Amino acid sequence: MTLGRPPDSSPAASAERAGVRRLALEGLGAAALSVLCAAWVLRLWRGSLDVPLRYAPVDDTKFYLALVKGIAEHGWYSVNVNLGAPFGQHLVDYPQGADSLNLVGIRFLALFTSNAALITNLFFLSTFALAALSSHLVLRALGASAPAAAVAAVLFSLLAYHFFRGESHLFLSAYYAVPLSAYLFLRVLGGGRLFARRAGAGGPLTWASRRTLGTVAICLIIGSDNLYYATFAVVMLGGAALIALLIRRPYSAAGGLAVVVLIGATGAANLAPSLLYRAEHGPNLALERSFAGNEQSNEAFALQPANLLLPAPGARIGALREVTERYDHAIAPGYCEACYASLGTVGDVGLGWLTVCALLALLGACGASRTRGRLRDAAVGAWLAIALGTAGGLAGLIELISTPDVRAWNRISVLIAFFALLAVASLLDALRGRLAGLRHGTLAGVLALALVLVFGVWDQTSDTNIPPYSATARRWNSDARFVSEIEARLAPGAAVFELPYVPYPEGFPETPVSDEVATYATKYELLRGYLHSRRLRWSYGQLKGRPADWQAQLAGQPLPYVLAGAVAAGFAGLWVDPAGFEGPTGRALRASLRAMLGEQGLASPAGDLWFFDLRGYAARLRASHTPGELALLRERTLHPLASACVRGALALTNPGRAPVAATLDVRLAHPPPAPETPPTVYPDSRVSEPAGTPQVTLERPVTLPPGRTVIADPRSEVGGVSVTQVLYSALRDDALRRFSLPPAGSTATIVAGLTGPPCAR
16 A cells, blocks of 8 residues: 655656755755865864854853853753843843744754854854855856856855854854845846745645745745844845836735745744733833934944955955055944955955946846846845945934844845855856867866855955964863862852843943942953853843843942842852953952952962852851841842933832832032032032042932832032033942941942943933
C-alpha cells in the first residue's frame, strides 16, 4: 500500500531537483568562501574562539554576551534570575523580540555549548555565511550567473559596515534579510507576481502555491531578523507599491502592500510580549527616545552620501585614508556610524553604473532588455534609500510622525550596497560575455572575476578590523580569575552589589557633576562579573524606568547609606569598578570602603576591579541596629522614596501607605556667581555651594503623602543664583538618617552614582 503520491520522475522534475541542488551547493560555496575571507581579515588564528573578539568598555559587546549567556543558562532572553538581584532581570519590556530569528539561532548553538563567548563568536562568523548565502541566492534569482553572483555575494558579506558592527552590534551584523528585501522591491517595481493561485486547488488552498509560500517565507524572515532591516523593508516596499500604482500597475501595487502587511504583522507578532507588557504596565519613558532631543540624528546617525563613495576609516591606501579622516572629522568629530557606510571601490563602480542606467532610462535610451530594466529598478531602489537615509531626508519625517526609536538611518547603506553589487554582477557577466569569444576567453573571465574578488576584499577591509587578541585575552582572563576567587568565598546563590550605579540598558552619557559624585561614561562594564560567574547573582541589569530599578534611587544617597541598604537587602559582596569614580572621589573611595567595611578587600589580577566581603559588616549592623530599623531600611532600599524629573518640576513618590518625613537633596548646576554674591538661605532649607564648582546643593524637608507628589522646579527656589540644570535629586527618610553617618576614617560625601541623567535644561 502506497501512502501519498509518488515523487514525480519526469525529466522536467528531475532537472528541477538537480537545479535546486546545484543552486544550494553554489550558495554554500559562496558562504564558505565568505567565512574563509572573514577569517583572513580577522586573523582568527591569532586568538581563541573561547574569548570574545571584543571586550572593550565602550561598546555593546557585553550586552550581547550577557544576552547569549542568559539564553544558554535559562532557555530564553526575557528572564534572567542571575541579573537584577534580588528581583531578577525581566527584559520583556525591551523590544529585543524583533530579533527573534537571531535569538533562535543562538538558542540552537546553545544546545551544543554553554560558553557564551564561543556561541557569540560562532554566531558572528555565521553572519558572514548567511549574508553571502542569502545574497547569492537572490542574485541568481535576479539573473546573475553563478560566478558573478558568488563574487558579489562575498563582497556583500564583507562590507566595512559588517566589521564595524562586529560583536558590538551583533544582530545588526546579521543582515541576511536585506537581499530578500531588495528582491521583493525589484519584483514589485518590475511588475513581477509575488502571489499566485495553485493550479487545480480550491477553497482555503487556492493561493497556497509555491510562489505564494515562498513570498510568505521571505516576509517571515525579514520581519524576524532585525527591527531596523524590517523597517527599511516596509518603507522601501511601500515606496515601490506607490510607484507601481503611479505607473498603472495595480496588481504589483497590491502585491507590494500585501508584503508590507505581512512583514509588519510578523514584526508585531515578535514584539507582542513587549507590547502586551507595556499595555498592562504603561509605557517605559526611560526607554523612549525623543525626536527633538536626538542631537546626533542629523549627524552621526544619518547617512552621508559621500561616505558611500569614500573608503571606510583605516583604508589601506594612505592618500585615501587621509581624505576620509579629514572628511569624517569635519562632519562628525565624535562618534560616527555613517563613516562605515562605504561601498568599497567595487561597490562605487556598481552605484555609478546604476546611476548611468537611471539617466539612460530618463532619456529613453535604456533599452527593453530585462537586465537593463532590472538595473533601472535597482537604481530607483538605491537612490530612494539614499533619499531616505541622508541627513534632512525622508527618514526625518518618518521619525517625526511615527517613532524616533528607529533613528540610525545610515544603516540603510547595506541595502544600497546590495543594489550596487547587483550592478557589479551584471557588469561581470557582460565582461565574461565579451571575453568568451576570445582565445582563452574562459580562463580570462575566471581570472577577471578572481581579480575583482581579491581586490574587493583587500579594498573593503583593513588591518583595523583585526581584534586586539592579546589585550582582550588578558582582560578576559583577569576577570575570570577574579570571579573564580569571589565564588570560592561566597555561597552558591549569594548576591553581589555593584558600584557605581549605571542604568540598564544603555546607561547615560558621561556628565561632569562634581568630584563627589560618580560619573560613568560606559554602559555595560558591570556585566563583567556575571559573564564569568556560574552561581552568583548580581545587582546590575534591572531594566531602568520601572519600580524594580530600586538602585536608581539608592545611588543618590551617601556611601554609608548605600552600603547599609545593600546589606539590608541581602547582598553578601560588593563589586566596585573604580573607573566610575575619578579624581579625589576615586582616591578616597577605597580608604572609605576599608574603613566602613573593616577589611582590605580583593583586587583583580589586572588591578582594575575591587571586591569586598559584606558579611562581617552585616553582622556589625545587626549588632548595632534594631531589627525594626533594618527592616525599614530594607523596605526603603527595595521600595524606595523616589524622585524624578518631570516637565518644569520634580515628581516625588512614596510607595507606602503612610506619610513619610523626608529630606529632598537636589544638586543644581549654575554659572559661577560673582564673588560678592552671598549664598541665599531659605526658611526650613539649607543651601550650600561646593567650593570651586559651579553648583548649588539644596536640602529641603518634605512630608510625603502616599502616592505621587509634584513640587515646583527647585531652580526657582534658589533666588539670586542663575541655576541652569537639575543634575540629580534624592530623597532620604529622616527616620534612617543614622545610616548616612560615616564611621571615622571614611568620606560621607561620596555618592554612589547619578540617579539618572540630569534633568533637561
